[in-house]
Amino acid sequence: MDTPVLIEIKNLKTHFFLDEGTVQAVNGVDFTIHQHKTLCVVGESGCGKSVTARSILQIVDQPGRIVEGEILYHRPDRLSGVGLSEDLPSPNGAGGSSSTEIIDLAALDPRGREIREIRGQDISMIFQEPMTSLSPIHTVGNQITEAIKLHTDMLDDEADEHAIELLRRVGIPRPAERLETYPFELSGGMRQRVMIAMALSCNPALLIADEPTTAVDVTTQAQILELLEELQDDFGMAIMLITHDLGVVAEMADDVVVMYLGQVAERGDVESIFHDPKHPYTQALLKSIPRLGVSRTMQRLDSIRGMVPDPYNRPTGCMFGPRCDHFMPGRCDAINPPAIQLGDGREVHCLLYEDE
Amino acid sequence: MSAQQTNGSQHSTSANGSAAADNVLLDVKNLQKWFPITAGFFRRTIGHVKAVDDISFQVLQGETVGLVGESGCGKTTAGRCILRAYDLTGGQVLFQDHDGKMVDLGPLNNNEMKPYRQQVRMIFQDPFNSLNPRMPVSDIVGDPLKINKVAAGKELEDRVAALLARVGLRPEYMRRYPHAFSGGERQRIGIARALALDPRLVVADEAVSALDVSVRAQILNLIKDLQEEFNLTYLFVSHDLSVIEYICDRVVVMYVGKIVEVAETEELFAQPFHPYTEALLSAVPNPDPRMRQQKSRIVLEGDVADPANPPSGCYFHPRCRYVQDQCSLETPELREIAPGHYAACHFAEELTLTGVTASGELG
Numbered sequence A: 001m002d003t004p005v006l007i008e009i010k011n012l013k014t015h016f017f018l019d020e021g022t023v024q025a026v027n028g029v030d031f032t033i034h035q036h037k038t039l040c041v042v043g044e045s046g047c048g049k050s051v052t053a054r055s056i057l058q059i060v061d062q063p064g065r066i067v068e069g070e071i072l073y074h075r076p077d078r079l080s081g082v083g084l085s086e087d088l089p090s091p092n093g094a095g096g097s098s099s100t101e102i103i104d105l106a107a108l109d110p111r112g113r114e115i116r117e118i119r120g121q122d123i124s125m126i127f128q129e130p131m132t133s134l135s136p137i138h139t140v141g142n143q144i145t146e147a148i149k150l151h152t153d154m155l156d157d158e159a160d161e162h163a164i165e166l167l168r169r170v171g172i173p174r175p176a177e178r179l180e181t182y183p184f185e186l187s188g189g190m191r192q193r194v195m196i197a198m199a200l201s202c203n204p205a206l207l208i209a210d211e212p213t214t215a216v217d218v219t220t221q222a223q224i225l226e227l228l229e230e231l232q233d234d235f236g237m238a239i240m241l242i243t244h245d246l247g248v249v250a251e252m253a254d255d256v257v258v259m260y261l262g263q264v265a266e267r268g269d270v271e272s273i274f275h276d277p278k279h280p281y282t283q284a285l286l287k288s289i290p291r292l293g294v295s296r297t298m299q300r301l302d303s304i305r306g307m308v309p310d311p312y313n314r315p316t317g318c319m320f321g322p323r324c325d326h327f328m329p330g331r332c333d334a335i336n337p338p339a340i341q342l343g344d345g346r347e348v349h350c351l352l353y354e355d356e
Numbered sequence B: 001m002s003a004q005q006t007n008g009s010q011h012s013t014s015a016n017g018s019a020a021a022d023n024v025l026l027d028v029k030n031l032q033k034w035f036p037i038t039a040g041f042f043r044r045t046i047g048h049v050k051a052v053d054d055i056s057f058q059v060l061q062g063e064t065v066g067l068v069g070e071s072g073c074g075k076t077t078a079g080r081c082i083l084r085a086y087d088l089t090g091g092q093v094l095f096q097d098h099d100g101k102m103v104d105l106g107p108l109n110n111n112e113m114k115p116y117r118q119q120v121r122m123i124f125q126d127p128f129n130s131l132n133p134r135m136p137v138s139d140i141v142g143d144p145l146k147i148n149k150v151a152a153g154k155e156l157e158d159r160v161a162a163l164l165a166r167v168g169l170r171p172e173y174m175r176r177y178p179h180a181f182s183g184g185e186r187q188r189i190g191i192a193r194a195l196a197l198d199p200r201l202v203v204a205d206e207a208v209s210a211l212d213v214s215v216r217a218q219i220l221n222l223i224k225d226l227q228e229e230f231n232l233t234y235l236f237v238s239h240d241l242s243v244i245e246y247i248c249d250r251v252v253v254m255y256v257g258k259i260v261e262v263a264e265t266e267e268l269f270a271q272p273f274h275p276y277t278e279a280l281l282s283a284v285p286n287p288d289p290r291m292r293q294q295k296s297r298i299v300l301e302g303d304v305a306d307p308a309n310p311p312s313g314c315y316f317h318p319r320c321r322y323v324q325d326q327c328s329l330e331t332p333e334l335r336e337i338a339p340g341h342y343a344a345c346h347f348a349e350e351l352t353l354t355g356v357t358a359s360g361e362l363g
């Protein structure tokens, strides 16, 4: 079942050094992204999802930086050495590409040539608010062809054609005409599609999507999620999908990482996370969401007491301790739970499982 | 429970005296709010955004009515008209006064609105921007009491402390400023402020949308508890159908400035009569990976129509999977399809639409 490993994150720590103190935004995160698969990273706002994603691309904002850990990129063969297929769509053959080159992205110079080559070509990213990655003063066509020309040796005409094909592929009607439009002339859903087209222009091995549907309506969300699934079938890229919506996770994920306050609470395949959650936080989270069809019969929702602590007042021991119903005094406030392997790729950070 | 489409009486007192009418706290009739689109140096009006275009619904005493629909469909505009933050373009906002009379808030001026501003209060979406950053919490919550001369001095302080305690905040923190509180706590402050004057109707516009999952459940529970305790009536505006399902007794679905469906919550979710409602329900991601295969997600083509330039006939027709010739020619009226269940679709009776069963499955 498992496809070859694409990204292996080991003990990643990314901190922000501010006057008020240090924000340990990502504080010892491990997980693996497999080729052609979808990994969902889920957690509440501020738990470090975006910073983890930005660390992979080495685009962490100042005054933040990776202080520890490895981000091992197992570069698929087809990408070792440049030269991209001009055909589109061009599935890159599931499992066919044995990885040869392993690059530690965490060790690269954020401004160096190597990471710049990887950005966009090997790994690309789309954001919650499309306007943060689209330029308001250039036409849609210009922006896509620029992205194409940056990473390929395509000429103007070829790049134009490729751009039209991409826009068609992401479901933009009359794509040739759209090349001339500016982003502000498009609806939110259309902008999101343009951004996806841009991100896919070089057929990346990994697409990072940071809350791509948080700012759009449910019906638009359904369109975008469906599109991502189709594109994954066609292009074969792995997707790292960041979201706080457990519904989106259940619909999209192969594997899930649940984060809390800069750390992984647990990870595993999507079926286990939803039907056999191990970490008290995951369990409580799943109970606290109103579910369509179920919530109308419920008198009250189970809620998690308290709130996420602010980043300057992290608890000692387990980050979830102050809100946990299984809190064990003397242990949970003393020990930051290590990763405990439960087999089948499942991992939990909770002292309840220490002896298993 | 009746929805609307009553006798069409235009007078501002409820004369018919029926039991149902006594029970009506808010009666919105043919409400319209158009925003002019201007162009050129002289700001000539070249068209209108028909943000809310002839909507009618009622809210009964003690119930929670949900207003749901996609971004831009006019939910907030409708709410702001009811609060009279906007002047109406047309229609009536009838509100039951303490003595049982229905008063049209529409034509009232600022001064005449004053007593009603105590009775109709608002909880806002954004807990970060809706609180004055330069005011301590004691003033934010206490100001409505002070301005309306309800309490002063020690009594004021006690009432504020009690309100804060009731929404789950420590009264000791009342000297602090909003920035010192988390999103969920700020939303609690907003709720305390809305409740300070013992309102009868609370309009909550996306009151939990900005909150994290784990905090959202707390606030939803609080909103429910307070309703019982203070006999509150809510108009609950949200785009989130699972939240609407949890909190509302009845639901009004809007599409491009118009109401397309009204029904009791159970009915609407189990048996929608409008194709747009069906599509909305099917688009909500189900938090159960086992439901993936079963689910036939209806993916709507294209975007929500532009309220400045809506399509002909049924506004939903360019995206409707059941569209027929008649749909682009004639505008469907909101009609009662089953008792208390209204839909604006020419074919509401013929179509068999898919809702959500009580187990959470689509079926």
Ligand SMILES: Nc1ncnc2c1ncn2[C@@H]1O[C@H](COP(=O)(O)OP(=O)(O)OP(=O)(O)O)[C@@H](O)[C@H]1O
Binding pocket: B035, B049, B050, B051, B052, B069, B070, B071, B072, B073, B074, B075, B076, B077, B078, B239, B307
């Ligand atoms: N002050 C205004 N001037 C002009 N147009 C407006 C104004 N306020 C709202 N509109 C337009 O009216 C329509 C309805 O807007 P409204 O804010 O009521 O939508 P909504 O249903 O609350 O959406 P959301 O879910 O995004 O909050 C939109 O097309 C909007 O652009």
Ligand SMILES: Nc1ncnc2c1ncn2[C@@H]1O[C@H](COP(=O)(O)OP(=O)(O)O)[C@@H](O)[C@H]1O
Binding pocket: A016, A018, A023, A024, A025, A026, A043, A044, A045, A046, A047, A048, A049, A050, A051, A052, A061, A062, A063, A064, A311
């Ligand atoms: N540019 C920055 N400067 C300082 N702190 C930051 C910055 N970006 C993120 N953080 C902090 O890092 C933590 C994780 O943030 P983020 O990854 O954005 O969370 P999310 O899971 O919501 O994506 C938060 O405490 C946030 O405040």
Ligand code: SF4
Binding pocket: A279, A280, A281, A318, A319, A320, A321, A322, A324, A325, A326, A327, A328, A332, A337, A349, A350, A351, A352
């Ligand atoms: S380690 Fe302790 S406090 Fe943390 S989740 Fe497990 S039981 Fe709860």
Ligand code: SF4
Binding pocket: B274, B275, B276, B314, B315, B316, B317, B318, B320, B321, B322, B323, B324, B327, B332, B344, B345, B346, B347, B348
């Ligand atoms: S009237 Fe026609 S287009 Fe409109 S919802 Fe009904 S079937 Fe669809």
Ligand SMILES: [Mg+2]
Binding pocket: A049, A050, A051, A210, A211
């Ligand atoms: Mg984020």
Ligand SMILES: [Mg+2]
Binding pocket: B075, B076, B077, B205
């Ligand atoms: Mg709104």
